[in-house]
Amino acid sequence: MTTTLLEVDDLRHTYRTRQGDQTVLDGINFDVQRGEFVSIVGPSGCGKTTLLRTLSGLLRPTGGTITLSGNVITGVPKGLAMVFQDYRASLFPWRRVGANVEFPLLGRVSKAERRARTLESLSAVGLADAADKYAWQLSGGMQQRVAIARALAMRPELLLMDEPFASVDAQTRSDLEDLLLRVREQFDMTILFVTHDVDESVYLSTRVLSLSKAPTVKTADVPVPLTFPRDQIHTRENPSFVETRSEVARLIRQASPGGLAAAAGAH
């Protein structure tokens, strides 16, 4: 039986600046069921980050409602964690890895529980031995694994990820994708994942939502007809993968005709 974890109803956001108003989200509707892995794709600047910021309670939308586990979000909700693209800005470089993972739990759970969760989360991302290192001593991919461990330690019902693998090299990215699928299963998490990468969206997800350019609406809700576990070679060769990736790529192209080439005036 599926149960709804997140409900987004007619979500709207207009930035009010000195240069004038800019409507970014223009009535977005979707639900996420518990256990789903939903990716969001759309043209650059369409408001994906704005959407995640409203979902995380960091930005109050100018219209619509967001409900998590039946509660309307009015501030930063419990049960939610977020991983950003820029791991350098999200970790404290001068703190040890263990202290970074533990940080959001301070004042929330007992010391023994913090220790246990930190160890479990770092083990899950393959960094149990790195707890005493400083974050600055780690590679980019390892730092992003620490950021994932920190999110896991919070035991979130919903994990929001904003292009988390966009700043690492291709091999590290594949490794992180597979790691994320493993920990999702181990921790029984629901994930909402923003990415620019069509292949990544299909590889990871149970469903892909595509957005138009701003003022932004949802243009399609594409189910991914692939089972888990997934495999970087075989899944990507699967005809269902190839077909779904073409569909998502077409949707993005339609949303942004000409793409960057048109924006740059290229022929």
Ligand SMILES: Nc1ncnc2c1ncn2[C@@H]1O[C@H](COP(=O)(O)OP(=O)(O)OP(=O)(O)O)[C@@H](O)[C@H]1O
């Ligand atoms: N704090 C803000 N004040 C005013 N305008 C903003 C603010 N944040 C974002 N915007 C504008 O809102 C629009 C959407 O930005 P947002 O970062 O949400 O898009 P995005 O889809 O995540 O972009 P990208 O794909 O390039 O990462 C952009 O035109 C941006 O300039």
